[in-house]
Amino acid sequence: MQYQISHADLSLVLALVRGRSLAKAAELLKVDVSTVFRSIRRMEAALGTALFVKSRKGYIPTGTAQALAEQAERAEQALDAARVALEHGEQVVSGTVRLTCTDAVLHSLLLPALAEFMPAYPALSLELATSNTFANLSRRDADLALRLTNTPPEHLVGRCLGAASYVICGREEFRERLTENPASVAWIAPDDAMQDHPTVVWRSEHMPGVMPKYRCSGISAIAQLVSAGLGVAALPDYMAHTLPGVEQLSDPLPGCDTELWLLTRPDCRALRSVQTLFDELTPRLRDALGRQ
Structure with a gap:
């Protein structure tokens, strides 16, 4: 007969995933350490698979344990929502x-x-x-x-x-070189996974001679390189003022809104x-x- 997972089983696995040690799991569950140890071993035997691997870093969950812990968290959230609904009424x-x-x-x-x-x-x-x-x-x-x-x-x-508009952003030290000779500045741009991005289209039309020195798979990564002072890039205006040490070096780029x-x-x-x-x-x- 296939083993039927109980709510107590899910709580047990979740406690050991969170605590990473028998002692911490026992503290979370308000039981003794030996109870946690015996319960996990009994559950592993019933399921026919390992749930945790003991290492120097503690009890490391296997994929099965991680999946059970995720379900346990959902059950925990559902119970919390039910308690809030009872406390505050059905309009919650x-x-x-x-x-x-x-x-x-x-x-x-x-x-x-x-x-x-x-x-x-x-x-x-x-x-x-x-x-x-x-x-x-x-x-x-x-x-x-x-x-x-x-x-x-x-x-x-x-x-x-x-x-959102896109503007050229970078350290203030790049402003003069960007105006005089854009190709002399290190450019940071989206990689081929974003080849249709409006800033890529803009650069190919308005600065065909500029070849990016760095390519990234996302705008957030591009922003981090700009913030590190590695070069300039076209970034959305809502990001420009959030990057420390970074200045807006151009007006909004045409065709990129x-x-x-x-x-x-x-x-x-x-x-x-x-x-x-x-x-x-x-x-x-x-x-x-x-x-x-």
């Missing part, structure tokens, strides 16, 4: 929403917005994933997407929150949790873009 916003965006949007726009309102929704959880494509949303692996694009997919619905869209699938639009995020993020992200 609860559930888990999966949101995808790029690294650059996450760090420069999304995180400051979330910090303002998420504490007011203790039963609402977010799963954040960074990606440059719409594939995750299309495969139903995400509920919301924040994307810089002028052509949002027709099968998604949402709001345009404004537009890109809209920021908050998108979801039609079947998610009526979910209260998704609607709440739409309503909270929309004014904050519009203001953030408008301040540039």
